[in-house]
Amino acid sequence: MSNNISSNDINKAREVIYKIAGIYLPPSKDSTIKNRLDILKRKLGIQDFEAFFNQVRVGQFKQEFINAFTTNKTDFFREGFHFEDMLNRILPHRLRDSEPLKVYCSASSTGEEPYSIATTLLYAKDIYRSSTPVSVLATDIDTSVLEFAKKGKYLVNTKLNPLPNWLDLKDYFEMRHKSENEVFMDAKQNLKNILTFKQHNLYDARYPFGVKEFDIIFCRNVLIYFKVSDQEQILSKMFSHLKIGGTLYLGHSESILNLASKVDRLGKNTFIKIMD
Numbered sequence: 511m512s513n514n515i516s517s518n519d520i521n522k523a524r525e526v527i528y529k530i531a532g533i534y535l536p537p538s539k540d541s542t543i544k545n546r547l548d549i550l551k552r553k554l555g556i557q558d559f560e561a562f563f564n565q566v567r568v569g570q571f572k573q574e575f576i577n578a579f580t581t582n583k584t585d586f587f588r589e590g591f592h593f594e595d596m597l598n599r600i601l602p603h604r605l606r607d608s609e610p611l612k613v614y615c616s617a618s619s620t621g622e623e624p625y626s627i628a629t630t631l632l633y634a635k636d637i638y639r640s641s642t643p644v645s646v647l648a649t650d651i652d653t654s655v656l657e658f659a660k661k662g663k664y665l666v667n668t669k670l671n672p673l674p675n676w677l678d679l680k681d682y683f684e685m686r687h688k689s690e691n692e693v694f695m696d697a698k699q700n701l702k703n704i705l706t707f708k709q710h711n712l713y714d715a716r717y718p719f720g721v722k723e724f725d726i727i728f729c730r731n732v733l734i735y736f737k738v739s740d741q742e743q744i745l746s747k748m749f750s751h752l753k754i755g756g757t758l759y760l761g762h763s764e765s766i767l768n769l770a771s772k773v774d775r776l777g778k779n780t781f782i783k784i785m786d
C-alpha cells in the first residue's frame with residue numbers, strides 16, 4: 511500500500527461504489543481499488559479521503575468517483591455471433607412487420623457495441639428491403655464513456671479487434687487507414703440518427719422504460735461486476751421491459767439465473783422470453 515492510501519480508504523471505496531452503483535469489488539481487487547483511488551487523488555487533488563467520501567455521499571464528485579470505478583473494455587462486434595443471430599434469425603421476419611423495432615443496449619461503454627447493433631440493423635433493413643423504423647437506446651452509468659460514444663469517432667486496431675466481413679462498414683462509417691492495422695472510423699449520420707445515448711444506473715430501483723418496450727436487449731459483460739443477488743434483481747427489472755418473444759443476449763461468462771424458467775435457450779447466451 512502507498513503511504514497515504516490506507517486499507518481503511520480501500521474498504522470505504524468498496525462500500526461507497528457498491529452503495530451507489532452496485533459494483534462489487536471483492537478483496538481480491540484491492541490493488542485495482544488502490545490504483546483508481548491514486549488516479550482520483552491526482553486528478554482531484556484529494557488530501558483527505560475521509561472527507562472525500564463524505565462529499566461523494568452527498569453528491570459532490572459522485573460522478574467522478576463512479577467514472578473512476580467502472581471498467582469499460584469493449585470492442586466492435588464483440589462476441590460476433592449475437593449480431594449474426596440478429597441478422598439471420600430475428601430480423602428477416604421482424605423487419606417485415608411495420609411496428610417500430612427497438613433495441614436496448616444496457617451497458618454501452620464507449621459505444622462500440624451500440625454502433626455494431628445499429629450497423630447490423632441498417633444493413634438488415636437494406637438487404638431485406640424493409641421500411642420498419644429501427645432504433646437503439648444505449649445507456650451506461652459512466653458519463654465520460656457516454657460523451658465519447660456520442661461522438662462516434664474511433665481508432666480501431668484491426669489485429670486486436672478484427673472487423674466483420676459480412677457487411678461493408680464503409681456504408682456506415684467514414685473509414686481512413688492510419689497504418690496497416692489501424693483504421694479511423696467515423697460514424698455516418700445515418701447510423702447516429704437511430705442511436706440515443708443516455709445515462710442510466712442499472713442498480714436503480716426503477717427503469718425509465720415502457721413495459722415490454724424492447725424487441726432485443728443486450729446485457730453483456732456488465733452483470734459480472736455485481737453480486738449474484740443483485741444480478742438477479744437487475745435481470746428481473748430488465749426482463750420486464752422485453753417483449754414476449756423478444757431476445758436477451760448476455761455476455762460469455764454471465765448466466766440467466768432466476769429467469770431460467772421464463773426463457774428458451776438458443777445457446778451462446780442467447781435467450782428468448784417465453785413468459786413474464
Ligand SMILES: C[S@@+](CC[C@H](N)C(=O)[O-])C[C@H]1O[C@@H](n2cnc3c(N)ncnc32)[C@H](O)[C@@H]1O
Nearest residue numbers: 531580583584617619651652711712730731732
Ligand atoms: C466491460 S463494459 C461492457 C461493454 C459492452 N457491453 C461489451 O460487452 O463490450 C461494462 C460497462 O458497464 C458499465 N456499468 C457498470 N456498472 C453499471 C451500472 N450500475 N449501471 C450501468 N452501467 C454500468 C460500465 O460503466 C462499463 O461501461
